[in-house]
Amino acid sequence: MNPSKKSLNILVILLTMVSGCSDAISFLALGEVLTAAMTGNTVFFGLSLVHADDLAPLGYLIALLGFMLGVAVGAFILRNKRHETGLNSTVLFTLCIEWLGFVVFGLVVYFMMAPHQYILILLLSFSMGIQGTTARRLGINGVPTTVITSTTTGMIEALVWKAHHALTSKKQPADHADKPALASMGSIVIWAVDIVIYGVGAALCGLLEIKWGLHAIWLPVGILFVTLVGMLVVQLRLHQSKHVIYQKPHDHKHLKG
Numbered sequence: 001m002n003p004s005k006k007s008l009n010i011l012v013i014l015l016t017m018v019s020g021c022s023d024a025i026s027f028l029a030l031g032e033v034l035t036a037a038m039t040g041n042t043v044f045f046g047l048s049l050v051h052a053d054d055l056a057p058l059g060y061l062i063a064l065l066g067f068m069l070g071v072a073v074g075a076f077i078l079r080n081k082r083h084e085t086g087l088n089s090t091v092l093f094t095l096c097i098e099w100l101g102f103v104v105f106g107l108v109v110y111f112m113m114a115p116h117q118y119i120l121i122l123l124l125s126f127s128m129g130i131q132g133t134t135a136r137r138l139g140i141n142g143v144p145t146t147v148i149t150s151t152t153t154g155m156i157e158a159l160v161w162k163a164h165h166a167l168t169s170k171k172q173p174a175d176h177a178d179k180p181a182l183a184s185m186g187s188i189v190i191w192a193v194d195i196v197i198y199g200v201g202a203a204l205c206g207l208l209e210i211k212w213g214l215h216a217i218w219l220p221v222g223i224l225f226v227t228l229v230g231m232l233v234v235q236l237r238l239h240q241s242k243h244v245i246y247q248k249p250h251d252h253k254h255l256k257g
Contacts, residue, residue, distance in 0.1 A: 007234050008087065008138050009190050014227045015131055015145040016194050020201025021220040022124050026063070028209045030117045033059045035124035036131075036146045038067055059121055066122040070129020073097070078137055085139025087231055094134045095231075099224040101127030106221055109214040120214070142183075142191055148198045155191040158183035 019036035026035040032055070034040045041060045048055035074094050075082075081090045105123045108115045128146055135145040142154040162182055201220075208216035 007231070008140055011087070011227060011231060012135060012138055012140045012143045012145050013190070013194055013197050014223055015135060016143065016148070017197045017201035018220045018223055019128060019131070019146050020198040020203075021205040021216070021223070022128055024202040024205040025209055025214065025216055026121060026124050028206060029214050030121050030124075031056055031059045033063050033121055035063055035067070035121060036128040038064060039147060039149060041067075059118065062118050062121050063125040066125030067129040067132070070098075070101075070126040070131075071133045072129075073126075074130040074133035078133065081137060085137060087138065087235065089235070091134055091137055092228065092231060092235070094130055095224070095228055098127045098130040098134070099221065099228060101130065102217060102221045102224060106215070106217045109217065140190070141187065143194050145194075148195050151191050151194050154183070155188055155195070158188050158191075162188075 023034045023036045026033045032044070034044075041063050044055060045057055045060035045064065048057035048060060074097075077094050077097075078090055081088060101123050105120060105127075108119065108123070132144065132146045135143070142151050144150060165182060201223075205216045205219055208219055
């Protein structure tokens, strides 16, 4: 039994916030590399090949390869669940691997005097790749969590189509009004919140990076930890409710002689 849609919406919003944190840390402290938004890295990598003095192509290449490696590992773990959507134990397991990637990043920063930036880029991009493929299994349309380009596109499309449908339907007879399948206002709100939360995560980690540098990683570590605990609680409650629903009631009727 899958958790409610509300729980999944909260999950993807928190994961998007983690992506904003990851991109902020890597961009500010690891050579202007993005570890969640691979579209930007592809652009930067292309530019670095013709502006070698300003941009280091190796950092962008490592981010791209690390993200692909994370997707590959996540896809392998989720291979038996690829046709399912929603939260399950396998999805939680992959998110735990993502969390461990962030924790390792934090430990490397804490215990090593001068950790190599490419190792840190690899850890962050790998974790984001894990998240990217896991988010696809959650079944929340238009929220990939690692980028907001498609989310923004979908939100604006839905708003324009809803406005057009509202205007044209008033001019048509009720029996002949076109009734296309339009996104619900609930979905549009989730997309809008998702876009904003990506920026909020980036802003918060940007502020922490100014004061604490790479130790700002503990913010997304905390967000992920709270998210995982919350989802585990949801799963346990659903398991208990399912057990109660399918438990056969005892017959307390007594036969009279």
